Amino acid sequence: MADQLATPADLAALLHIDEADLHVPAATLLIECATAVVQEVAGQRIVRAESTVTLEPSLGCWLWLPQLPVVSVESVTLDGTALVAGADYSVRGYRLWRSAGWQTAASWETAGVRAPSEITVEYTHGYEADAQELQRARQAVVALAGAVYGNPTGVTREQVDDYAVVYEAMAARMEAAPYLRDGLLRYYGRSAGLITLGG
Structure with missing residues (x-):
């Protein structure tokens, strides 16, 4: 299973819909793609x-x-x-x-x-799934996934081609939001490693 910095429940909450009404395969695909984009911007894998x-x-x-x-x-x-x-x-x-x-x-x-x-x-x-340090990445993932969920692109099932299409769409959104990209890099990039967990 691919990394996920958020959950379908997080996406449902953002979209103000009942979790039971969420199309879980599409939501999972979107979260995995958004996680990949966020971790690419950070220049590293953020999850534990x-x-x-x-x-x-x-x-x-x-x-x-x-x-x-x-x-x-x-x-x-x-x-x-x-x-x-x-x-x-x-x-x-x-x-x-x-x-x-x-x-x-x-x-x-x-x-x-x-x-x-x-x-x-x-x-x-990396950080534990419930770590406070993941909240910025979680927010970015949910925002990216929420902006694409319900978009009539036909992405309703998890396939390699769908993943590539969604990933490119989210990467383009990230490029169009330099404040978000710069914030993620500043918070999770190599310079942020001066403050570490454990030892």
């Missing part, structure tokens, strides 16, 4: 999720994780070797710190040219 990422090493001691906020780090592997939290590295907000840096001697090639180390991180990031 677990990810496994392979990162390029930094030249220093710090390594930035791409999804915010970082809730927990389950495992870190450097060139195939599992690292131990607290002994080999530590989590500082949305970054990993390792005193020896993130480039290992094992990554030297025989010709003496350094090849980048491979770092794999499994971690949990």
Whole structure:
């Protein structure tokens, strides 16, 4: 199931209709598309999720994780070797710190040219479904979905083509609302990662 930053009940409330009168498949499609647009604008996945990422090493001691906020780090592997939290590295907000840096001697090639180390991180990031921090994204999703719901575009069932059409329509609406786009980026973008949940 695709990410959803709002529910059909939220959409029904916005439209002032009884939830029983809501066409749930269409509402679900609209919410999923609007969520995708909002998360694309934010430049990251906002909902709580677990990810496994392979990162390029930094030249220093710090390594930035791409999804915010970082809730927990389950495992870190450097060139195939599992690292131990607290002994080999530590989590500082949305970054990993390792005193020896993130480039290992094992990554030297025989010709003496350094090849980048491979770092794999499994971690949990994003906000819980009922977190106050999601309200701005939820509001944007419901507004985008509400503006399209009932539009006579023929989108009444969930199909790949319908998803693409609805997504493009919502992306165009987002482009036409720079205040909303800028607000989402400011609130959920990388600079917002200075304030993180968990650790």
